[in-house]
Amino acid sequence: MIPIARSSALRAVRSQLSQRRSLSPTSAAALARLLSTLAVLEQRDGKLASSSLAAIVAAQKLGGPVTAFVAGKGVKSTSAAEAAKIQGLEKVVAVENEAYEKGLPENFAPLLVENIKQGEYTHIIAGHSAFGKSLLPRVAALLDVQQVSDITAIESEDTFVRPIYAGNAVLTVQSSDPIKVITVRGTAFQGVETEGGSATVVDGTDPNTPCPTEWVSEELAKSERPDLGTASRVVSGGRGLKSKEEFDRLILPLADTLGAAIGASRAAVDSGFADNSLQVGQTGKNVAPQLYLAAGISGAIQHLAGMKDSKVIAAINKDPDAPIFQIADVGLVGDLFEKVPELTEKLKKQ
Numbered sequence: 001m002i003p004i005a006r007s008s009a010l011r012a013v014r015s016q017l018s019q020r021r022s023l024s025p026t027s028a029a030a031l032a033r034l035l036s037t038l039a040v041l042e043q044r045d046g047k048l049a050s051s052s053l054a055a056i057v058a059a060q061k062l063g064g065p066v067t068a069f070v071a072g073k074g075v076k077s078t079s080a081a082e083a084a085k086i087q088g089l090e091k092v093v094a095v096e097n098e099a100y101e102k103g104l105p106e107n108f109a110p111l112l113v114e115n116i117k118q119g120e121y122t123h124i125i126a127g128h129s130a131f132g133k134s135l136l137p138r139v140a141a142l143l144d145v146q147q148v149s150d151i152t153a154i155e156s157e158d159t160f161v162r163p164i165y166a167g168n169a170v171l172t173v174q175s176s177d178p179i180k181v182i183t184v185r186g187t188a189f190q191g192v193e194t195e196g197g198s199a200t201v202v203d204g205t206d207p208n209t210p211c212p213t214e215w216v217s218e219e220l221a222k223s224e225r226p227d228l229g230t231a232s233r234v235v236s237g238g239r240g241l242k243s244k245e246e247f248d249r250l251i252l253p254l255a256d257t258l259g260a261a262i263g264a265s266r267a268a269v270d271s272g273f274a275d276n277s278l279q280v281g282q283t284g285k286n287v288a289p290q291l292y293l294a295a296g297i298s299g300a301i302q303h304l305a306g307m308k309d310s311k312v313i314a315a316i317n318k319d320p321d322a323p324i325f326q327i328a329d330v331g332l333v334g335d336l337f338e339k340v341p342e343l344t345e346k347l348k349k350q
């Protein structure tokens with residue numbers, strides 16, 4: 001539970017902030033300073049995860065000072081130093097302890113709550129990654145507030161927009177909790193400046209909560225290709241490719257020619273054409289590249305949920321009535337076994 005004094009102070013801040021729309025720009029700017037946001041950063045082997053940088057962009061949209069939080073083995077000289085260079089951060093709170101290296105929510109949540117109490121933050125933001133999704137619900141429960149998940153826009157300091165029903169409806173939610181605990185969709189908050197900042201790195205509080213869970217091992221898909229989640233171009237294949245052999249024969253050269261990451265529909269993944277980590281959609285990854293090229297993908301709503309924010313959508317499908325053409329900027333009706341190699345050859349010649 002939040003201490004009473006803290007709650008009432010926050011209520012006062014909130015009531016002032018609720019009047020913000022009717023205030024002059026100067027007063028609104030003054031009230032924005034009452035906000036204080038903690039962006040929770042994920043790191044792996046001392047490097048910041050790009051998905052968590054969206055938390056900083058969202059925090060900056062809120063206004064008010066932004067502090068970043070990072071924890072793990074030797075983070076002060078690695079990921080905390082990296083975060084300190086990000087523009088718009090006031091401070092980076094770092095906790096050096098190997099026990100937090102793998103981001104296990106069982107001990108990371110009490111660590112975060114301890115530091116939230118110390119910093120008296122009004123907003124806690126993390127990326128909607130596996131890390132954020134497993135950590136923040138526990139943090140919200142420990143703070144006795146409700147989490148607002150997977151937001152795509154910020155309307156004000158207490159009102160947020162989030163897609164529901166695989167992106168078929170958009171919900172605007174207003175939170176009356178004294179501390180807002182939020183995860184953000186990475187594709188909706190982009191453009192962080194990773195150089196030029198000069199935040200100070202300070203030591204956080206370490207409650208050293210014992211962890212009942214032991215991290216045993218992990219198997220990560222390794223690839224020389226651009227990362228699907230952050231690539232500026234994605235070439236995706238669907239069930240229309242017919243087999244893994246054809247998927248590899250047609251999709252890989254096209255992706256290589258474009259310098260693109262590879263994606264796949266769930267039907268392609270379930271049929272064994274592509275690795276599970278490459279699935280785009282409601283139950284896969286959310287991507288918003290400059291170019292998304294879909295070959296042999298029908299455009300089911302669950303697939304669209306993961307890629308419809310792409311800047312340019314191109315589709316190759318033999319069925320002119322395929323739903324993918326309803327959202328495609330560029331469409332090519334034809335047999336992909338003919339059109340994909342032809343396109344690859346033409347692009348190579350350019």
Ligand SMILES: Cc1cc2nc3c(=O)[nH]c(=O)nc-3n(C[C@H](O)[C@H](O)[C@H](O)COP(=O)(O)OP(=O)(O)OC[C@H]3O[C@@H](n4cnc5c(N)ncnc54)[C@H](O)[C@@H]3O)c2cc1C
Nearest residue numbers: 238239240265266267281282283284296298302303318336
């Ligand atoms: C709860 C739930 C979650 C889901 N999550 C996801 C998700 O995250 N991602 C996802 O993708 N799906 C997801 N799905 C599955 C989704 O509903 C579709 O079944 C799936 O996206 C279909 O994949 P597809 O377009 O590759 O296959 P199909 O729907 O079978 O489409 C194949 C397309 O290829 C075209 N084609 C065939 N041969 C050729 C050719 N020679 N040349 C050109 N075109 C050709 C066909 O015209 C057709 O349009 C989910 C479903 C459920 C119920």
